[in-house]
Amino acid sequence: MKKVLMGNHAASWAVKLSRVQMISAYPITPQTQIVEELSEMCGSGELKAKFMKVESEHSAMASCVAASSAGARVFTATSANGLALMHEVLHWAAGARLPIVMVNVNRAMAPGWSIWTDQCDSLSQRDTGWMQLYVENNQEVLDTVIQAYKIAEKVLLPVMVCYDAFFLSHTYEPVDIPDQKLVDEFIPYVKRKNILDPQSPHAFNSLAMPDVYMEMRHKIQLAHERALDWVEEVDADFEKAFGRSYGAVEAVQCDDADIVLVTCSTTSSPARLVVNELRGQGMKVGLLKMRLFRPFPVKRIKEALMGRKKVIVIDRNISFGKGGIFADEIKGALSNESDRPEVYGYIMGLGGRDIVPEALKEIVLEVNDMDAPPEHAIIWKGLKP
Amino acid sequence: MPDEKAIIYKTLAEMPEIVISQASMRWNHTGSWRYMKPRHLNKVPPCNHGCPAGNDIEQFLRLASEKKFAEARAVIKQENPFPRVCGRVCYHPCETACNRAKFDAPTAINAVERFLGDYEGGETVKPEREASGKTVAVVGSGPAGLTAAYHLARMGHGVTVYESKKKAGGLLRYGIPAYRLGDDVLDAEIADVEALGVKIECGAQVGKDLPFDELKKFDAVFVACGVHKSQKLGVEGEDAQGVMSGLEFLARVNGGERPAIGKKVAVIGGGNSAVDAARCALRLGAEVELYYRRSRVEMPAYEAEVDEAEEEGAAINILATPVKINVQDGKVVGLTMTKMALGDPDESGRRKPEPVPGSEFDVRADAVLTAIGEKGDLEFLPDGVKLEWGKILIDEFGLTSHPGVFAGGDIAQSTQNVAYAIGGGKKAAIAIDRYLGGEKIEDIGGRILIGGEGPVSVSRYLKTGRAHAQNDDFHTVVPFEELNLNYFDESERSERNTLDKAARLAGFGEVNAGLTEAEAVRDADRCFHCGVCTMCDNCYVYCPDVSVRHKADGSWGYDIDLDYCKGCGICVYECPRSAMVLEDE
Numbered sequence: 009m010k011k012v013l014m015g016n017h018a019a020s021w022a023v024k025l026s027r028v029q030m031i032s033a034y035p036i037t038p039q040t041q042i043v044e045e046l047s048e049m050c051g052s053g054e055l056k057a058k059f060m061k062v063e064s065e066h067s068a069m070a071s072c073v074a075a076s077s078a079g080a081r082v083f084t085a086t087s088a089n090g091l092a093l094m095h096e097v098l099h100w101a102a103g104a105r106l107p108i109v110m111v112n113v114n115r116a117m118a119p120g121w122s123i124w125t126d127q128c129d130s131l132s133q134r135d136t137g138w139m140q141l142y143v144e145n146n147q148e149v150l151d152t153v154i155q156a157y158k159i160a161e162k163v164l165l166p167v168m169v170c171y172d173a174f175f176l177s178h179t180y181e182p183v184d185i186p187d188q189k190l191v192d193e194f195i196p197y198v199k200r201k202n203i204l205d206p207q208s209p210h211a212f213n214s215l216a217m218p219d220v221y222m223e224m225r226h227k228i229q230l231a232h233e234r235a236l237d238w239v240e241e242v243d244a245d246f247e248k249a250f251g252r253s254y255g256a257v258e259a260v261q262c263d264d265a266d267i268v269l270v271t272c273s274t275t276s277s278p279a280r281l282v283v284n285e286l287r288g289q290g291m292k293v294g295l296l297k298m299r300l301f302r303p304f305p306v307k308r309i310k311e312a313l314m315g316r317k318k319v320i321v322i323d324r325n326i327s328f329g330k331g332g333i334f335a336d337e338i339k340g341a342l343s344n345e346s347d348r349p350e351v352y353g354y355i356m357g358l359g360g361r362d363i364v365p366e367a368l369k370e371i372v373l374e375v376n377d378m379d380a381p382p383e384h385a386i387i388w389k390g391l392k393p
Numbered sequence: 394m395p396d397e398k399a400i401i402y403k404t405l406a407e408m409p410e411i412v413i414s415q416a417s418m419r420w421n422h423t424g425s426w427r428y429m430k431p432r433h434l435n436k437v438p439p440c441n442h443g444c445p446a447g448n449d450i451e452q453f454l455r456l457a458s459e460k461k462f463a464e465a466r467a468v469i470k471q472e473n474p475f476p477r478v479c480g481r482v483c484y485h486p487c488e489t490a491c492n493r494a495k496f497d498a499p500t501a502i503n504a505v506e507r508f509l510g511d512y513e514g515g516e517t518v519k520p521e522r523e524a525s526g527k528t529v530a531v532v533g534s535g536p537a538g539l540t541a542a543y544h545l546a547r548m549g550h551g552v553t554v555y556e557s558k559k560k561a562g563g564l565l566r567y568g569i570p571a572y573r574l575g576d577d578v579l580d581a582e583i584a585d586v587e588a589l590g591v592k593i594e595c596g597a598q599v600g601k602d603l604p605f606d607e608l609k610k611f612d613a614v615f616v617a618c619g620v621h622k623s624q625k626l627g628v629e630g631e632d633a634q635g636v637m638s639g640l641e642f643l644a645r646v647n648g649g650e651r652p653a654i655g656k657k658v659a660v661i662g663g664g665n666s667a668v669d670a671a672r673c674a675l676r677l678g679a680e681v682e683l684y685y686r687r688s689r690v691e692m693p694a695y696e697a698e699v700d701e702a703e704e705e706g707a708a709i710n711i712l713a714t715p716v717k718i719n720v721q722d723g724k725v726v727g728l729t730m731t732k733m734a735l736g737d738p739d740e741s742g743r744r745k746p747e748p749v750p751g752s753e754f755d756v757r758a759d760a761v762l763t764a765i766g767e768k769g770d771l772e773f774l775p776d777g778v779k780l781e782w783g784k785i786l787i788d789e790f791g792l793t794s795h796p797g798v799f800a801g802g803d804i805a806q807s808t809q810n811v812a813y814a815i816g817g818g819k820k821a822a823i824a825i826d827r828y829l830g831g832e833k834i835e836d837i838g839g840r841i842l843i844g845g846e847g848p849v850s851v852s853r854y855l856k857t858g859r860a861h862a863q864n865d866d867f868h869t870v871v872p873f874e875e876l877n878l879n880y881f882d883e884s885e886r887s888e889r890n891t892l893d894k895a896a897r898l899a900g901f902g903e904v905n906a907g908l909t910e911a912e913a914v915r916d917a918d919r920c921f922h923c924g925v926c927t928m929c930d931n932c933y934v935y936c937p938d939v940s941v942r943h944k945a946d947g948s949w950g951y952d953i954d955l956d957y958c959k960g961c962g963i964c965v966y967e968c969p970r971s972a973m974v975l976e977d978e
Contacts, residue, residue: 103411103412104411104412105410164410202409202410202411202413206939206942209417209418209419209939210414210417211413211414211418212411212413212414213411213412213413214414216412223402224408224411227405227408227410
């Protein structure tokens with residue numbers, strides 16, 4: 009069944025199809041429509057989930073932690089400052105190894121107040137132990153939320169699905185709604201071990217002495233490493249069941265490229281146009297779409313980028329005092345390779361400023377003419393003089 | 394004591410995925426810290442207590458809210474053979490008692506009862522016991538007599554009802570106009586009584602067509618003959634053509650007659666019969682002036698009925714009473730009235746009306762309908778039956794001073810209305826059953842009186858009600874203050890539709906319509922279920938010790954794990970409806 013859905017409602021549909029049992033959320037633009045729709049689905053009875061109203065995002069995540077600890081499949085959604093308020097509990101969710109799925113609609117952090125997109129909100133949560141996936145269109149929103157449950161419940165890590173405010177959240181696109189029966193087969197509810205059970209009482213998440221704490225952390229890292237493969241296995245299974253796949257990354261015409269544009273989220277769409285146009289003009293340009301950010305798919309990145317001459321990373325985010333976060337991560341991934349390509353880091357589109365194909369094309373042409381990245385490493389594109 | 398051996402992990406593989414205790418604290422029975430103990434305990438909702446007919450209102454509302462209409466109807470029929478009648482004419486003291494009245498508006502109990510009564514489907518009522526071989530005579534086929542007959546038949550006794558009029562029903566048939574209660578509704582519910590084997594002999598007036606002595610062949614007698622003798626005004630001209638008692642007028646109209654009453658009708662009285670007579674006269678095309686000697690607040694008629702009469706065009710004149718009926722050629726032409734003033738309270742507690750000297754005035758009238766009260770005709774009773782204030786003297790369960798003779802309804806009870814008559818019939822049925830079995834009523838009264846006094850529950854007596862009901866606290870009525878209102882939202886009450894004025898006056902069509910199914914379900918769902926567990930799970934959810942548990946076999950109710958319950962009382966506090974208690978250990 010095809011429906012024309014805004015990105016937010018594509019997320020709601022995915023949650024419904026995933027037969028989530030508990031939803032707790034606090035409203036914040038541009039996320040609110042997701043849970044608004046879910047509240048109506050719960051109200052009408054078509055989704056048999058407990059819908060829990062809370063007074064803050066901190067409580068929303070705490071409720072998800074509690075319900076997930078009791079074995080329920082749970083969901084929440086937030087954006088920007090809401091996500092920041094969850095910060096403490098994000099660590100808890102990962103440390104307690106709870107397969108919570110959350111949508112974060114990427115919105116720039118205040119102040120100055122902005123409701124428009126950039127990725128500083130979710131990238132600020134990079135080190136909480138959550139997995140992060142960034143998606144490009146509304147179909148991918150729906151498919152990735154469903155995949156996220158299968159990923160999370162296997163490796164016992166929480167998963168954050170991120171997409172751009174307004175460019176996806178409020179934009180309508182045709183979306184294929186998979187058959188409920190197929191989704192049920194894809195992500196059957198399986199009772200986890202180590203859940204709250206009055207018949208088998210245990211103390212959870214209590215004091216961990218120095219003789220065990222480090223091992224517990226190590227296990228979280230192992231789970232992330234396991235997830236690198238598992239994300240791709242789930243994606244392959246998804247393709248078998250539903251005919252669509254996305255990969256941990258998507259490499260477009262990278263094999264023979266001299267220059268590769270690295271993008272994520274909706275920026276990948278204009279980048280595809282630019283790659284096609286420049287290829288038409290005989291330039292060997294490729295595209296690497298970053299979908300999985302945590303765990304960081306180093307192997308896939310090397311496969312796509314090693315042997316290329318120049319890599320341009322478009323960052324709709326900034327780590328102040330350093331630079332674009334994706335650029336930095338990619339440099340790190342390649343750092344041990346002796347014949348690594350040069351990485352050109354561009355900052356663009358903060359606070360919802362458009363990233364248009366013309367600008368991306370200018371960047372590719374400009375990098376083509378450069379001998380080496382500039383000394384201070386960050387190139388701001390589109391700044392007022 | 395716990396196993397104190399420390400758990401030491403030597404390898405990563407031995408370690409669990411999360412920080413989780415591996416030893417158990419189950420040995421630590423925190424229940425030993427407790428000095429108060431919670432317990433689930435159903436109590437009495439105020440509606441059940443407030444219903445003189447003793448209906449299990451909370452229970453039928455719950456079933457109705459779940460759309461289990463046949464079961465809900467069966468719950469009513471356990472107590473009351475007349476849900477269709479009561480759903481139309483009962484003045485619903487249950488709704489006055491309803492705790493929701495103090496919150497937003499009472500649950501529309503009466504309208505839901507009507508919906509359920511009218512619901513077609515479900516099983517017919519059958520006797521609960523084998524035939525006892527005992528027989529009971531019932532004098533009068535009004536609501537008290539038929540209710541007693543109905544329950545006595547359910548208890549296995551052979552019942553014969555003697556009715557002086559042509560048809561059964563008593564005041565329900567001859568006193569209540571068709572625009573409030575149609576014959577078809579009454580006939581259907583009387584047929585249910587007869588289906589239990591009750592014999593109704595109409596046209597058989599005890600004391601006239603057969604002497605009371607003939608009833609001695611029965612093992613017990615229940616007298617519920619009602620009050621029919623209209624009191625006289627005691628003024629000049631009362632015997633003129635055109636003067637009629639209100640009850641006689643109502644009986645004739647209900648029997649299909651259309652008595653000639655002319656254009657202007659004066660109704661004297663302020664009770665329900667007066668108002669009914671006024672509204673019938675309006676429907677026969679007359680202009681109606683109703684005169685009452687006290688003020689409006691003292692009118693014994695139900696306020697809603699007075700309002701409806703006024704809407705239909707009856708003029709309500711207060712503080713006025715006739716001193717003379719003016720007659721010409723043997724026919725009424727008018728009345729001479731006097732204005733009244735209220736003096737000191739009389740023995741009824743109401744201020745006594747006194748004529749204002751020199752205030753007489755004349756009014757024109759083609760007919761005068763008098764409805765200033767009725768008296769019983771008790772001459773047929775044997776000597777051993779004591780009377781008081783013109784009524785048969787009875788105890789709480791309808792026992793008269795004559796062994797084997799019981800009484801109820803308007804002839805014996807001080808409050809005269811359908812619900813009380815049904816309640817009186819139920820009490821007498823139980824008392825007669827005990828009497829026939831050679832058992833004392835005193836031994837059982839405390840167990841079956843709802844709230845420890847007042848109305849009585851036949852289903853508790855026959856143990857046919859809810860399985861767990863026998864363990865309830867049947868004496869404590871839940872007051873509004875005991876509810877936890879955090880769990881209730883305000884909601885609008887479903888109101889029934891009424892015919893517009895023109896349609897009402899065009900005939901005797903029913904003024905009040907019922908509720909639609911959706912409205913009935915919605916309003917049934919507004920019920921707070923005061924004092925009765927609905928398994929809302931608040932106790933289960935809020936227990937910090939996970940000691941409130943669902944029953945292992947999935948059956949109704951909860952278990953409390955007293956090994957671990959610390960007696961904090963949160964479950965009791967968070968119960969929205971006061972269906973738990975915290976007791977000393």
